[in-house]
Amino acid sequence: MFIITMYVNNCPKKSLSCIARFLGRFSFQPFKENPLLGPSSMTLQKMGALDVKKVVDGHQGWRLISCNWLHGGVFHLLANMLSILVIGIRLEQEFGFVKVGLLYIISGFGGSLLSALFIQSNISVGASGALFGLLGGMLSELITNWTIYANKVAAFITLVVIIAVNLAVGILPHIDNFAHIGGFLSGFLLGFVFLIRPQFGWFGQGYAPLGYIPSLSKI
Structure with a gap:
């Protein structure tokens, strides 16, 4: 694109x-x-960038989705692609393309929606809301499946720190932190639905997967 x-x-x-x-x-x-x-x-x-005036006055609601597939530049694109490689591929391997894909797209929409409510004077593009949704989903998945994780406390602390650092960086100019927050909240809630493991199956096999500790560059 x-x-x-x-x-x-x-x-x-x-x-x-x-x-x-x-x-x-x-x-x-x-x-x-x-x-x-x-x-x-x-x-x-x-x-197709998110432009609130066009969404409201021009009835172009599709921009709430299309903006997630656009990027402001090479640096913006590379940062998001790296994040997808680190987070998305691991989630897809464990939960499948369909669930993670739905989580990604709906979180991106949620991020766009919150951005549109609070930032109405500038256009917005980028997949950061969707990527924060994956982070939110990882957090809710960790909470839901807490009993089957080894090193759970370390995984939880690491994930929370990564989320907090990226939200903190989001206060810099030209970064849409409302999209980050909206995407994260959407992904966190959706994670309780899409990212549930068959816990009893794991216990039956006597298997306890290590708590994965993701790394993330700025989205």
Whole structure:
């Protein structure tokens, strides 16, 4: 999706100071416009960024979902992809594509919804709300299946610290912390539904999986 967005952006057509002009229409907007190495805000808006005015006045509710598949730049995209590799793949291996996929998408919607309620003057893009939903789901899964985890206290403390640090970083400019919070709360609640292990089966096998301790870079 990012490649398509950059193709539509076509920086050389609008600016003489594009970054990496050798990339042609895939080159990036000037740093003063987008320091993340990405498209213009106008292009993001055109491609489906969360814009409250368009959602309300233009009846474009689909933006609450589409914004989760857009990214502000290369740095933004890489950070989220790394987080998906660290968190998403592990969850998918344990609970399956369908459950984790639903958790991801619905959490992203929840993050967009809370963002739209509190941030109405700027556009918003990114999968951070959905990724925080995965973190929330991990926390509720740990709580629900507490009895079958070894090193449970260490896993719980580590996960809470990771969540707290990322929320703290979210107070920096240009970071939509409301999307983070909305996604986290959605994922936390959904985790009690989607991420329940067959506990009795584990006990019957005499198996107690180690509490996995995730690492996460800034979303």
